[in-house]
Amino acid sequence: MIPLGTSDLAIDLGTSNTLVVVRGRGIVVDEPSVVAVERMGGAQRVVAIGHDAKQMVGRTPENIEAIHPIQDGVIVDFDLAEALLKSCIERALGARPFVKPRIVVCVPNRLQDVERRAIQEAARAAGAREVYLVGKPIAAAIGSQLPIERPLGNMVIDVGGGTTEVGIISLGGSVVTRCAQIGGKHFDNAITSWIRDRHNVLVGSRTSEDTKLKVGCAVSAEGSKTARVTGRDLSSGIPREIEVTSDDVSEALRECLEQIVECLRATLKESPPELAADIIDQGLVMCGGSALLPGLDRYLRDRTGLPIVLSEDPRRSAALGAGKLLEDQTTLSRVAL
Numbered sequence: 268m269i270p271l272g273t274s275d276l277a278i279d280l281g282t283s284n285t286l287v288v289v290r291g292r293g294i295v296v297d298e299p300s301v302v303a304v305e306r307m308g309g310a311q312r313v314v315a316i317g318h319d320a321k322q323m324v325g326r327t328p329e330n331i332e333a334i335h336p337i338q339d340g341v342i343v344d345f346d347l348a349e350a351l352l353k354s355c356i357e358r359a360l361g362a363r364p365f366v367k368p369r370i371v372v373c374v375p376n377r378l379q380d381v382e383r384r385a386i387q388e389a390a391r392a393a394g395a396r397e398v399y400l401v402g403k404p405i406a407a408a409i410g411s412q413l414p415i416e417r418p419l420g421n422m423v424i425d426v427g428g429g430t431t432e433v434g435i436i437s438l439g440g441s442v443v444t445r446c447a448q449i450g451g452k453h454f455d456n457a458i459t460s461w462i463r464d465r466h467n468v469l470v471g472s473r474t475s476e477d478t479k480l481k482v483g484c485a486v487s488a489e490g491s492k493t494a495r496v497t498g499r500d501l502s503s504g505i506p507r508e509i510e511v512t513s514d515d516v517s518e519a520l521r522e523c524l525e526q527i528v529e530c531l532r533a534t535l536k537e538s539p540p541e542l543a544a545d546i547i548d549q550g551l552v553m554c555g556g557s558a559l560l561p562g563l564d565r566y567l568r569d570r571t572g573l574p575i576v577l578s579e580d581p582r583r584s585a586a587l588g589a590g591k592l593l594e595d596q597t598t599l600s601r602v603a604l
């Protein structure tokens with residue numbers, strides 16, 4: 268078998284962010300998964316990708332739209348996902364790589380055949396020579412330094428932008444996996460709804476995300492912070508400023524957080540008893556951008572009784588794990604879906 272070369276890439280094509288690892292160089296691209304397109308008649312033209320496109324969300328004129336081509340972990344707009352992948356590959360390797368790269372892509376575990384084909388085709392169309400798909404929980408477990416090859420229950424939860432993926436891994440394979448359509452975007456929507464219901468003020472998704480990042484927490488705690496938030500008063504139509512506290516956010520997020528608890532419980536219920544015993548003993552590792560929500564570890568520990576350990580670099584665990592697989596063809600061939 269030909270060894271993987273230096274231009275090989277690992278890509279975590281997430282709902283919120285796309286990360287690219289170049290073998291031997293680490294993470295070289297970390298951009299929002301957003302593509303801005305201008306529509307002219309029936310045609311469309313890509314005008315910005317990544318950070319530049321995210322800046323446009325909620326601020327675009329009528330003919331420009333900022334689109335998330337990946338939603339809940341799967342491609343919903345094939346052409347724009349391909350454009351996003353192409354731009355990431357170009358940023359990583361230059362416009363005309365000497366050899367076409369092999370690419371490892373992190374994907375949700377329960378991928379339908381058509382979704383699997385869509386990702387493979389988008390990666391090939393964007394310049395890949397060979398495409399390997401790896402489940403996110405296993406990639407995240409490797410990126411979090413879990414000893415996945417041992418005969419031991421390793422549990423990981425990845426709370427991302429659009430999905431929560433949970434996996435129990437032993438002897439290098441996923442034994443149980445589960446996914447819930449809940450992530451940071453749903454947190455943002457819950458904050459928008461809470462503000463509308465409580466204050467009769469409408470805020471955009473960027474404002475609710477900013478509020479979450481500034482004062483968000485999973486459990487009401489001492490040192491509650493306050494954010495000033497401006498939205499449109501739904502009665503007068505005029506902009507109005509309100510105050511939102513950490514306690515408000517934890518109240519707004521309660522339902523979302525309970526869905527994550529439910530996903531954890533359901534995964535454990537399906538687990539063979541020996542592996543469940545290992546997990547109760549050693550706990551589980553949490554990663555994904557939303558794992559950074561202050562107090563989420565404590566919330567999940569209190570609600571499930573499981574010890575929760577935050578991964579060292581939660582936002583980047585899956586990408587780093589997929590990157591490690593570029594160095595280890597044997598494990599890659601074994602874990603590829």
Ligand SMILES: Nc1ncnc2c1ncn2[C@@H]1O[C@H](COP(=O)(O)OP(=O)(O)OP(=O)(O)O)[C@@H](O)[C@H]1O
Pocket residue numbers: 280281282283284285339340426427428429430431450451452476479480483555556557558559560561582
């Ligand atoms: N400090 C923080 N506190 C709370 N949430 C955060 C923090 N930092 C990032 N996030 C949230 O993390 C989410 C993005 O996480 P991540 O990059 O893991 O998602 P993704 O991999 O693109 O999505 P998915 O895996 O669901 O397809 C966003 O909703 C963002 O608001």
Ligand SMILES: [Mg+2]
Pocket residue numbers: 279281282403425427428555585
């Ligand atoms: Mg992710």
